[in-house]
Amino acid sequence: MQATAYTYDPESRSGQVLLDDGTPVPFDAAAFDAGGLRLLRPGQRVRIEVEGAKDAPRITLVTLQTL
Numbered sequence: 001m002q003a004t005a006y007t008y009d010p011e012s013r014s015g016q017v018l019l020d021d022g023t024p025v026p027f028d029a030a031a032f033d034a035g036g037l038r039l040l041r042p043g044q045r046v047r048i049e050v051e052g053a054k055d056a057p058r059i060t061l062v063t064l065q066t067l
Helices: 029-034
Strands: 002-009 014-019 024-027 045-051 058-064
Touching: 014 029, 024 045, 024 058, 029 058
Parallel strands: none
Antiparallel strands: 002 014, 002 045, 014 024, 045 058
């Protein structure tokens, strides 16, 4: 699934992404670390992996979207 980076706190390595429908979804340090990223800027397109119910998704991986 794709999303857009919305917020990112480098100290906690957590933040939020916006899904394409505008829904904000938070991610934690574990999801950020799983993607191997060092930094994330608001507006970057990212690929995310999600588990859980559609009305309460939990992001398990955040990485940069590549073509």
